[in-house]
Amino acid sequence: MTLSRRAFRVILPVVILGNILVALTIYWIERDNIEQAEIAQLSRQMERLKTLFDEDVEFTRNLVFLLRVGDAVRSFVREADDSFRATAIGVKVQDGIEFFSAGAKRFVSFAILENDLSVTYYFERSDDPFASIPLAQLDAARALVKGSGPSSNEFAADEGQPLLIHTELIDRTTFSTAFATQRQSAIVLQSAVRPHAFLKMKADLEAHYGEAVTIARNLARTGDGFVATATLLPHLEAGLRLSEAYLSERFRPLLLTLGAGCLALSFASIGLLLFLIRRTITGPIAALDSRVTDVLAGRRQSLDRMTGAGEIERLSTNIKTLHDQALDTLAKVQEASWTDSLTGVSNRLRFSLLGGSMLERAERAREKLSLLFIDLDNFKFVNDTFGHAAGDAVLRRFTDAVKDILAETVADGRSAEPPLLARLSGDEFAILLPETADVQQGQSVAAKIVARFQDGLAVGADNFSVSASIGIACFPDDALSFTELISCADRAMYRAKAVGKSGIARYSREFAESEQRLEQIKGELRRLDPDEEFSLVYMPIVSRQGVVTKCEALLRWSSPRLGAVSPGEFIPVAEANALFSKVDRWVLDKAVGDLRALQAVFGRDLVLNINISAAELSSRAIVDHAVEAIRRHGVHASSIELEVTETFAMKAPARAKTVVQSLKEAGFRLSLDDFGSGYTSLKQILEFPLDTVKLDGELVARIHDAQGKLALSSIIDLCHSQNCQVVAEGVEDRFTQAALMLVGCDLFQGFGIHRPVPVADLVSTGATAGRPTCLEMRGVIGH
Structure with a gap:
């Protein structure tokens, strides 16, 4: 058997098998893309339907x-x-x-x-x-x-x-x-x-896709094969499947093209290899073999180009070319595995490797490093509103701007080595740079970045309201390992966001103390006896005539271990750890039990306002508990006004709307609390069956400027058009109350009206004053 035939027998199955594997890989990737495109097209058709x-x-x-x-x-x-x-x-x-x-x-x-x-x-x-x-x-x-x-x-x-x-x-x-x-x-x-x-x-859809459009109640989206559904009515949905026959028709051209390409490429590859072997394996091959062996053994890095026109020289040239291409491909693969494809900067893997090396060098040289953890504010809004193409453009523009800032830092000559910039994920970036004795590099770079995007980020003719929140942690002051350093900077970044976004926060040990405080609060909430540690105070709400028409129940917590804990501290902890029901149910039972005593002071028409967590509106359990509470204490539901914050309909609007409607049908009054504090949607006033809207104190404070007064007047008119009373919170003086009266506000609440006091104080005052107005009570109880 000739050498050519031996080579042919070896090459033929390898090349064909390799090309088949490549073709199959491409086929399955493109098949998935085609199927996803068909599903997306079908979803759009269902939306049109x-x-x-x-x-x-x-x-x-x-x-x-x-x-x-x-x-x-x-x-x-x-x-x-x-x-x-x-x-x-x-x-x-x-x-x-x-x-x-x-x-x-x-x-x-x-x-x-x-x-x-x-x-x-x-x-x-x-x-x-x-x-x-x-x-x-x-x-x-x-x-x-x-x-x-x-x-x-x-x-x-x-x-x-x-x-x-x-x-x-x-x-x-x-x-x-x-x-x-x-x-x-x-x-x-x-x-x-x-x-x-x-x-x-x-x-038309049924004819095109060869499947019937199913219209029924509660379609099963998994198991029955529906790839696109549309809610026609709250109780009615339409769904459509993609049949295997339809998809097969879409896949057939791809399969034929790849099959023909695989055969053509296989025969072309085999022909080329046989040609090269036939031209290069004759003659003396010992020298070439030695050089190739040296390369494989690592004794040399490259092959020298051999001169001459013989077979071995041509073989040497081809092997050298293949070797160089392999090295170039290896370098490109390594670069791709370390580089973020969108922005061109280092990715998380490379940042971790290079950052660890920088930390080791800094430790040996006893130098300091600063790590800046950057998160883009409002980036999700840009993605959701303008699309992912706009979001990608924002990320690239942000990266270019940060590179310019870092280039200025390097040009100053203060850095011992260049800063390291990486995109960690999504809209999160990190910068690792050395600190110098005379200048705080990290703080300076962070300030420049925040200032650069203070007025938004310009991409072409568009300006997006994207800013940067930055957390800074230092080695070795805050952390001794790279992983811990990232974690500290990450926590500092969240602190910067909590303060108000577009800012800088430096990690400190106070963060750990704050987290420890939250853990203590969570532990105490789990084990406390509400009757022993919780108490309620009541803040009167007055009408335009100064008569107390409502009282708001406010929770106070005096812990034997933690002391007095403000609601602003423990309510978010309760909601984040599924402990809100324990708090809400105690407050509801206790407040409803005090209603008769309050009505004895202010009259039978007094309405008691009770706050419930927005998380309660995810299930009907709060409805059953509220109904049971009024039944047990023998009071009317119309005397109870349940207050929910304006964020209650953000996460599950349909479920929240159902629970709110159930509370309304049970006879309870409903109030929207903290209106205007930052999450408000006027749609909530229009869609939900509210009786009262409570204006947030910060919104009320704007009554003293012309624009604020005009805005408040418009908001109050909108509420009145929906038959909602308007309560102004945070009224601190008579001048503010008078200004609010002029724009149509109905009720008033705040320290300028009356401070919150226990029910016993209100009852004792009522016994001496005989159902006093709030103005009378201020003289008796104190302002």
Whole structure:
């Protein structure tokens, strides 16, 4: 057997197998990309499908609303003459429906029903002049009448044709949404459409993907294969699967291309290798073998290029080229494994390796190092609002700016060695640089970075509100190992964020003491007996006439081991460690138990305000506990106003809304506390059934400047439009109270009104003053 044939037999399976493995790797990577792209496209299609459905829902809701607020339906309901109502006024109702539906060539119906489901009026925009109300609409009306809500949306089938129905219970006197006490006398207004655009797109999707769009309650997203879902109604979802046949069609071109490429590349590689072997393995090969052996043994780093035109010379040239390429590839791979691909600076791995080496050199030379841990403020907002492309541009621009600052530091000639910059993850960066005796390098660089981005970060023509929060830790003052140094700087950075972002915090041992204090508070909260250590004080809230109409229960904790602990310290610890229920339930029981004593002082109409943790609104347990508390103490729910902070709807808005609605249905009053402290969404005032909005003290303090007064006036007008009382917190003097009265504030609370005191002090004052106003009490108890 010739040497060429031997080489062919060796080369053929290796090359083919290698190319097959490469092709399979590429195939599975691209297959996953194609599948993810199809899923993303399907998700967008489902969103468009939901949008079409929402448009029909909005159409039916607006049709009922416009007819309800207009004169035609109101006149129709109130007209006693059946003949006149059916002809003249009924035509006006029909004209209103036709006007609102103008241009929409589709089925539209409108019905007015009595509470017993008898049909007073029905109009259907269809080809059937003698049409009667579909059974699906009657079923929807019956479900609303028997239920507890004021309105409903239903997607039902009418003789095989889908029908989207909106139904509302309306008070026949005021023509507004019927309350619970008005349901028995309410009338039913109902509109329905056939969602043709929705159904057409649904059919198009089914034809395109070869799978039916499933519309049902509570679709299972795992196990049943739904890759894209859309919530049509709170109780109704639509979902679609990607069939294997559909995906196979998308994968087939890729498979054929890679297969052909694999074969072509395999034959080309084999042909080239056979050609090189045939040209280079004849003749004397001992010298070349020796040199190659030396390279493999590490006795030399490279191969010399051999001169001449013989086979061995050409083989030497090719081997040298392959060797150099391998070294270059190895260097590139090593560089890639150590470099952040987006910014081009060191990644966490390289930062750890080089940082550890810098620490060892500094320790030997008895020098100091500073580590700056940098986090970009508001970066998540940029990513979520402007997209990841904008976020990547911000990261690159930030890196370039920091490089310029570090280059200035190196140019000053104060650094013993150049600073080390790395991107650790996401929007977190770190800088390790040596300290000098005359200048605090870390503090100086940090100050320059914060100042550079104080007014935001400019990327092209755009300016993003991105700033930097920086924590600084020093070796060996704060830590003796690199891992500990990063941890200290990280904690200092979070302290800088807590102070107000866009700032610098230097690590100190006080951090450890603060963390130890939090651990002590957590331990004491777990083991304490609330009856022994907790107590309540009450702060009166007065009306514009100075009469006490409400009292807020405030928790105080006197620990035998920790002393007096402020709510600002232990409430966040309780919420972060799932201990809030223990605190809230004690406060609720104790405060409800004191209500009768407070009402004996201020009158039976006094409302007691009790704070509950926003975390309580994640389950219905707080509703059951509150109902049990008022039942046990024999008080009315309407005398209790539960206060939640404005952050309560941020993490789980749907669940929080359900719990808040349950509390409202149980008869409790609801108050939004600390409005304007930084997280406020006006949507909460508009969407949630609030009775009171309490303005934060910092917002109230702005009453003394013109812009602040105008803003407060607008906020109070908005609250009044939603039938909410407005309480001003932090009222410290009569001048502030008078200014708040001028902009329409209803109630006032603060040390300038009355300080919080135990219930016994309020009761003893009431016994001597005889249900005093708050102005009288200030003279008795003290201001």
